[in-house]
Amino acid sequence: MPLKVGVTTGLYYVARAEELATIVKKIGYGLTRGANVIEISGDVPHEIDYTDGKEVRYISEKQGIDLLFHGSLTVPITIPERSDWRDAYDHMQKSIRSAVNSGCKYSLFHSCLHFWVEMLTYVGTKLEITMCDHEGRFISEVMHEEPKLGKWFIKHMWDLGEGRYPAQIMNEEERVEAAQTAHSEMRVREREETSRIEQEAGLKAKQAELKFKAGETTEEEMMEEMKKINKDAQAKIKHITEKIGVDESKLARSYMEKIVRKKIESNDKDVRDWNVKTYGRLSDAYKIMSHYLFYTKDPIWKAMVEVYKDKVVGEYKLDYSDFYWLDNAWKRAEDGNDRVFKEFYYAACGAKFLEGHTKKILDxxxxDYIKNELKNKPELVKYAKELKLTFEVPDARDPKYAGLYMIYHPKQLYAAIKTIRKTLKTNRVFITMDFEHMATQGLDPVEELDELTKKIKDFGKYIVSVHSNSPNPLHSHYPIELGDMKLYKCLHYMRRSGMGREHPVYLIFERGGGEDPFKQAVDALRIMANFLEKDIKPEDLPMDFYGLKMTAGDVERQRQIMMDHRFEPLKDLLEVPEEEWGFLSSAATRKGKQKEFRKEELR
Known part of the structure; x- marks a missing residue:
């Protein structure tokens, strides 16, 4: 299958260039770059409506180019918050509409927008969140589906969310019922205990009185004994009262736990719903979801374990029979600042949310989209049916969070996409690689991809496009230069793991700004694509790769000239007569044509 070379249109809000002011201008300018693929950089997800789409499709068909669409850049795919989940879904829908309207081959999204949730602050995030699962449902649904998770949550709900969740789950009537039931039981117990203590004190007082009457003690001794008996009884009653107060609190908790358990296990969704759904925490939502994946041995979890096997299985001794393995592992990682384990933890949860979004958007x-929205637009149905979804490794927009994004490493995205395709039984979901994005995350793309593709032999099979700018943590979108060996190595490593062997793959230069943002980028990529399709290893690349077009005999000519001059270092050191011209024709000598003869002798 071919490797197709393309360019991006660029973003108007970044370059502020006149040629990017409208979608038609974007396409027109891209056509002047000599590429046969154009990836439309969407400034907004709803950039291409049906009217503009007709014109764009006409240009594409007449020019014989493939169009691709880079969807919304602000899709919070991995965030376990219901309104964020809905925003992500909305942006994905709008992006897909733009892609279909313009006849694009795929719609692209970043695999995640945020770094680890434990690092998110109130600035830029919601103060009150409604926790949700991977499919956008309220978080209680996964507790109902997995009994082990429900059991775990009931035990830990007093520690999560600063202990607020029980009060949020139950309504006021249920809370009052639990408290009153516990209080009533404890009052009965208190009366029983107090009565028993008083009876014991009464018996002791009677015995003291009998001893006095029998003359065994004096009246003064009897009165002292009575005081002691009364004091001891009062102390016991006080102790019992305090203990019953503590026990009442514990009993009330146990009654609340029974109510929560009953709500979680109920088959009635209205019963399962919490009384107050806001005031959740992102970190708590991830704790709940991670335990859901662990207890169910979810395919996403198992796939992520596989790419972190040395850490999770080797070092942390993954044990599904240990109910509290994940709790203990997280505490160990937290105490020891083990960022590799946290990478695994967040990637597993984030990938599950990626799966949930993919499932819902494909549904x-x-x-509904094809059957209803395109009901009167039959010319768009084929584009909708053939549209691919591809997810790109994200850039670290803030360098202090480099390497701390939910799904930032190619191996994480590989585990997610391969599993999603299998779980959802679809071949419409792919990976888009970006070497600049990898570099902004603190990775060395050359080293990482060499190592990765040696271990994961089918990595390239799931790639549909590559943003083929040279690896650079500055994210400069600098034009590709001829003979960029770093870039070729990255592409070669993916090619050897299957890239472009089962379906077309787009090698795309992402334009930057400046007077000429492309320069020789397209030519350089075409040369690379040619050698990649021939499976030429980096060490075997000819001079053509560097833009040096050799003509017949050039190498041999240079070698012969070197041979002719091989003794020059010895000149003036030899006593034998030195010849300047070698063998000359006598006719050439007579006519004074020695130099001409010398030039011709090597032709």
């Missing part, structure tokens, strides 16, 4: 795309 919509293949169902």
């Amino acid at each position: 919509w795309l293949e169902g």
Whole structure:
């Protein structure tokens, strides 16, 4: 299958260039770059409506180019918050509409927008959140689906969310019922205990009185004994009262736990719903979801374990029979600042949310969108049916969070996409690589991809496009230069793991700004694509790779000239007569044509 070379249109809000002011201008300018693929950089997800789409499709068909669409840049795919989940879904829908309207081959999204949730602050995030699962449902649904998770949550709900969750789950009537039931039981117990102590004190007082009457003690001794008996009884009653107060609190908790358990296990969704759904925490939502994945041995979890096997299985001794393995592992990672384990933890949860979004958006795309929205637009149906979804490794927009994004490493995205395709039984979901994005995350793309593709032999099979700018943590979108060996190595490593062997793959230069943002980038990529399709290893690349077009005999000519001059270092050191011209024709000598003869002798 071919490797197709393309360019991006660029973003108007970044370059502020006149040629990017409208979608038609974006396409027109891209056509002047000599590429046969154009990836439309969407400034907004709803950039291409049906009217503009007709014009864009006409240009594409007449020019014979493939169009691709880079969807919304602000899709919070991995965030376990219901309104964020809905925003992400909305942006994905709008992006897909733009892609279909313009006849694009795929719609692209970043695999995640945020870094680890434990690092998110109130600035830029919601003060009150409604926790949700991977499919956008309220978080209580996964507790109902997995009994072990429900059991775990009931035990830990007093520690999560600063202990607020029980009060949020139950309504006021249920809370009052639990408290009153516990109080009533404890009052009965208190009366029983107090009565028993008083009876014991009464018996002791009677015995003291009998001793006095029998003459065994004096009246003064009897009165002292009575005081002691009364004091001891009062102390016991006080102790019992305090203990019953503590026990009442514990009993009330146990009654609340029974109510929560009953709500979680109920088959009635209205019963399962919490009384107050806000005031959740992102970190708590991830704790709940991570335990859901662990207890169910979810395919996403197992796939992520596989790419972190040395850490999770080797070092942390993964044990599904240990109910509290994940709790203990997280505490160990937290205490020891083990960022590799946290990478695994967040990637597993984030990938599950990626799966949930993919499932929901494909259900919509293949169902309601085609059947209803495109009902009167039959010319768009084929584009909708053939549209691919691809997810790109994200850039670290803030360098202090480099390497701390939810799904930032190619191996994480590989585990997620391969599993999603299998779980959802779809071949419409792919990976887009970006070497600049990898570099902004603190990775060395050359080293990482060499090592990765040696271990994961089918990594390239899931790639549909590559943002083929030279690796650079500055994210400069600098034009590709001829003979960029770093870039070729990255592409070669992916090629050897299957890239472009089962379906077309787009090698795309992402334009930057400046007077000429492309320069020789397209030519350089075409040369690379040619050698990649021939499976030429980096060490075997000819001079053509560097833009040096050799003509017949050039190498041999240079070698012969070197041979002719091989003795020059010895000149003036030999006593034998030195010849300047070698063998000359006598006719050439007579005519004074020695130099001409010398030039011709090597032709």
